[in-house]
Amino acid sequence: MCPDRELVSAYVDGEVPSPWRERLEEHVSSCSDCAALAASFVSLGARLRAVAEPGEAAAFARGRARLEALLAEMPAPSTLSSPVLSSARDGWRRSIRLPLPFAAAAALLVLFLGGATALLASRPASPSSPIPAVASGMTDPQLAKPASMEELLRFLGSNEGPVQVTINLPSGTTFGSAGKPVIMRSNQAAPGAVLEGKAP
């Protein structure tokens, strides 16, 4: 049975990966139909290239001279290569990228806090201060400054009741990518499944 004609076309271009390339080669060498098809593709390419090219060698040099004229009008290279300036110029193209696990954790946090707030609202009037930094158990507000997202999640996992969390993003405008984004399930986000069973 003959291979797909499209495959013969890819074979002619040397775009068939190894185990199949050899098999195709073997087939084409023994099948006159496929050999003729491959030959017609090869000769089409040769005939196309045989059509006199309208270009000329001088075009390259002329283009280079025109480019130099263009570059001469360019602002000084020091200002152009300054990352601050170029980022300001391309400001609209910039997008803020947070690592996905971080973003997912933040989203979960918002969900959790929303639930906690709802819980708070359904309870009778609470005596707690209007803006507790990190309040736990309604009566004894504590302040915690977790250093990492994981620590924060652990803290939240060990506390019932309303909690207010303030996340300070870096004050600068430059965000770098941190690691490869991965999608993970919420119970894998922090070891020990601290988030489970917390939502009311």
Add this chain to the structure above:
Amino acid sequence: MFSNSAAPGPEDIRRLYDATAPLLLRIAARITGGAEAAEDIVHDSFARLVEKSIAFPSMDDAKFWLIRVVKNGALNYAKRKGREAKAYERWWRGERESAVGADDVVLKNESAEELRAGLEALPDSLKAVLILKEYGGLSYKEIGRALGISEGNVKVRAFRAREALLAKIEEGSKHVS
């Protein structure tokens, strides 16, 4: 090649030109059928790159951006000038036939002319792939990157372009004989 995605400086652009201009000129000339137009189109693409001071993550990204811009510019130009060019070609062919007579040269030129006309008549999506493959010598992967399509899609288009062009040529030769 371009440090931390900042816009390329003059040195980067010169290097980029030296590395890509022969390919870009060839592609543009093959699409438009004119050396002068090709030169302008390639120059315009570099002018755009310089004016907008676009930041590229790498030299390669800049190269594929340029291929795409030149390809689009050349296709647009060819469309605009299509009518005009055809009239010119007709005159030129008539002129040559009367000068040389029914020679082998004319026959050869006829088939070359047929081939060029056939290529021109292909839909842009097929034409671009075949030109980048046969004249640009790019791999499927590179073509896909330049056109923003998958490698599999390049494979399909290269095949369809060949089939369509071969069918056109065959049809043409039947008419003659």
